Amino acid sequence: VNELRLALDYGGTKHTAALLRPGERTWAAHARVYSPQGADAIYDQVTMLRMARGLLAQVPGKLAAIGVSFGGPVDAARGLVRLSHHIPGWEEIPLADRLRAELGAPAAVDNDANVAALGEWRFGAGQGCESLLYVTISTGIGGGWVLGGRIWGGADGMAGEIGHMAVRPGGAACDCGRRGCLEAEACGRAIARAARMKLETGSWTARAAEEGAASDLLTLVNGNPDAITAQHVAQAAEAGDALAVAVLEEAARMLGAGLGCAISLMNPERVVLGGGVTKAGERWWRVVRDTARNHVLPQARVEILPAALGDDAPLWGAAALAESLIRES
Numbered sequence: 120v121n122e123l124r125l126a127l128d129y130g131g132t133k134h135t136a137a138l139l140r141p142g143e144r145t146w147a148a149h150a151r152v153y154s155p156q157g158a159d160a161i162y163d164q165v166t167m168l169r170m171a172r173g174l175l176a177q178v179p180g181k182l183a184a185i186g187v188s189f190g191g192p193v194d195a196a197r198g199l200v201r202l203s204h205h206i207p208g209w210e211e212i213p214l215a216d217r218l219r220a221e222l223g224a225p226a227a228v229d230n231d232a233n234v235a236a237l238g239e240w241r242f243g244a245g246q247g248c249e250s251l252l253y254v255t256i257s258t259g260i261g262g263g264w265v266l267g268g269r270i271w272g273g274a275d276g277m278a279g280e281i282g283h284m285a286v287r288p289g290g291a292a293c294d295c296g297r298r299g300c301l302e303a304e305a306c307g308r309a310i311a312r313a314a315r316m317k318l319e320t321g322s323w324t325a326r327a328a329e330e331g332a333a334s335d336l337l338t339l340v341n342g343n344p345d346a347i348t349a350q351h352v353a354q355a356a357e358a359g360d361a362l363a364v365a366v367l368e369e370a371a372r373m374l375g376a377g378l379g380c381a382i383s384l385m386n387p388e389r390v391v392l393g394g395g396v397t398k399a400g401e402r403w404w405r406v407v408r409d410t411a412r413n414h415v416l417p418q419a420r421v422e423i424l425p426a427a428l429g430d431d432a433p434l435w436g437a438a439a440l441a442e443s444l445i446r447e448s
């Protein structure tokens with residue numbers, strides 16, 4: 120009998136479900152649905168169950184376990200979703216119990232950064248590591264720890280929240296209400312905002328004009344600073360634009376300093392970085408690695424690698440979570 124693992128990824132804008140057979144590295148079946156405007160927790164749950172049942176009808180075998188990645192805070196020990204910052208109605212939902220009741224197999228639930236960390240450890244760039252820190256740098260910054268082959272969530276499931284580590288006391292305002300968080304200094308939105316601010320204050324523009332080198336960044340967005348994204352900054356930096364280089368390197372230094380703190384504290388065997396900002400080019404990677412190295416004692420290793428699974432890390436991690444349920448049963 121095929122002992123199927125069901126992987127579910129509840130995202131803010133899309134839901135993905137997939138089935139994995141034991142020992143395989145390609146999905147036996149896979150489905151994705153983009154959420155309509157106004158979707159709530161009921162819609163999310165009904166949609167995911169419909170997708171899961173559809174996949175199970177396609178693939179012969181018996182469902183052995185369910186692993187879940189959820190985009191929001193989770194009480195993993197109780198399989199409980201605490202809330203979603205994007206979708207209403209997810210407050211205190213016993214998702215693991217509901218899935219077990221509906222689909223007849225045990226379920227494990229954790230937040231997307233933790234589950235992505237497990238995915239990279241089991242199937243991606245963290246394979247073979249005893250200790251792994253995974254950090255995703257995109258519109259925000261999240262992270263998770265895998266220690267001894269298990270997610271280390273800490274006392275409240277909040278371990279690995281490196282995005283809200285204070286790297287610049289009194290620095291930029293963060294969505295969490297504090298200041299100087301790593302996320303507010305180094306995520307994609309922070310990079311775009313820093314570039315806009317430099318352009319708008321004009322000091323840079325005036326100096327660059329004097330030197331006969333206005334920023335290429337404005338050309339990329341047809342003169343509209345509001346349209347600037349981190350991708351534009353990376354693109355302009357790649358072409359040697361001085362303003363873009365300064366902004367990108369400052370964000371990379373902040374991230375490198377934050378990673379250095381995490382490395383000093385836990386001495387992980389490997390650090391894996393994922394998310395859109397990691398596509399910002401060789402310069403960004405060099406500054407991140409050099410800064411982290413400079414903030415860590417020389418006896419500790421600093422091995423910082425790109426993630427291997429991309430946006431699929433939470434889904435693969437959910438499959439790994441299901442696998443660990445089977446192993447422990």
Ligand SMILES: [Zn+2]
Binds near residue numbers: 283294295296300
């Ligand atoms: Zn914060």
